Amino acid sequence: QVQLRESGGGLVQAGGSLRLSCRASGRTFSNYAMGWFRQALGKEREFVAAISWGGGSTYYTDSVKGRSTISRDNAKNTVYLQMNSLKPEDTAVYYCAASSTYRTDSTAAYAYWGQGTQVTVSS
Numbered sequence: 001q002v003q004l005r006e007s008g009g010g011l012v013q014a015g016g017s018l019r020l021s022c023r024a025s026g027r028t029f030s031n032y033a034m035g036w037f038r039q040a041l042g043k044e045r046e047f048v049a050a051i052s053w054g055g056g057s058t059y060y061t062d063s064v065k066g067r068s069t070i071s072r073d074n075a076k077n078t079v080y081l082q083m084n085s086l087k088p089e090d091t092a093v094y095y096c097a098a099s100s101t102y103r104t105d106s107t108a109a110y111a112y113w114g115q116g117t118q119v120t121v122s123s
Contacts, residue, residue, distance in 0.1 A: 001026045001027065001112070002024055002025070002026040002027050002029075002032065002098050002111075002112040003024065003025045003026050003112075004022055004023070004024050004096050004097070004098060004112055004113060004114035005022065005023050005025075005114055005115070006020060006021065006022045006094065006095065006096050006114045006115065006116060006117040007020070007021050007022075007023075007117060008020040008021045008117060009093075009094060009117030009118045009119045009120075010118075010119070010120070011120045011121075011122065012086055012119075012120070012121055012122070013121070013122050014086060014087055014088055014121055014122065014123050015085060015086065016086050016121070017082070017083060017084045017085075017086065018082075018083050018086065018119060019080055019081070019082045019083070020036070020080065020081040020082075020083070020094055020096075020117060020119070021078055021079075021080055022034070022036075022078065022079045022080075022081075022096030022114055023076075023077055023078045024077045024078070024079075024098065025077065029074055029077040030053055030054065030074040031053065031100070032053065032098040032099060032100060032112075033050060033051065033052055033053055033098070033099050033100070033101065033102035033103075034050065034051050034070075034072060034079040034096060034097070034098055034099075035047065035048070035049065035050040035051075035096070035097045035098075035099060035104075035105075035110055036048040036049045036050075036070060036079075036081045036094060036095070036096055036097075037094070037095045037096075037097060037107065037110075038090075038092035038093065038094045038095070038119075039092055039093050039095070039116075040089075040091060040092040040093075041092075043092075045095070045107055046061070047061050047105035047106075047107075048060070048061055048064055048068070048081070048094070049061070049064065049068060049070040049081060050070065050099075050102065050103065050104070050105070051070045051071065051072050051079065052102045052103075053102065054074070055071060055072045055074070057102070057103075058070050058071075059103060061105070063089075064083070064090075067083065067084050067085045067086075068081060068082060068083045068084070069081070069082040070082075079096055081094070081096075083119075086119075086121045087121060088121045088122070088123045089121075090119060090121050091119060091120050091121050092118075092119060093116040093117065093118050093119075094116060094117050094118075094119050095113055095114055095115075095116045096113075096114045097110035097112060097113045097114070098110060098111060098112040099111060
């Protein structure tokens with residue numbers, strides 16, 4: 001089992017920045033690729049970004065590419081999502097998730113999920 005807990009969400013004005021954190025406990029963190037997903041009210045959960053086991057490879061959904069950076073610190077069992085130039089359409093609950101498979105944007109590939117953290121971007 002891997003337990004994940006997100007933090008860092010909040011209310012920010014359009015154009016602002018937030019850094020989300022997700023701390024893992026349980027099994028060896030570096031054994032998992034990590035992803036961030038988000039779910040806006042009334043919409044399906046969608047992929048945001050993913051990072052490989054060692055952190056050397058990342059990829060993003062087009063809507064956040066160039067504005068967001070995913071990173072991880074395996075010594076701290078933590079994955080981050082730095083989000084800049086935030087837009088109202090970024091408003092959602094953001095979830096981190098762990099997978100044994102890298103480079104997948106399918107929710108089905110992620111076995112472990114956090115409870116989510118709310119990000120609200122005002123216009």
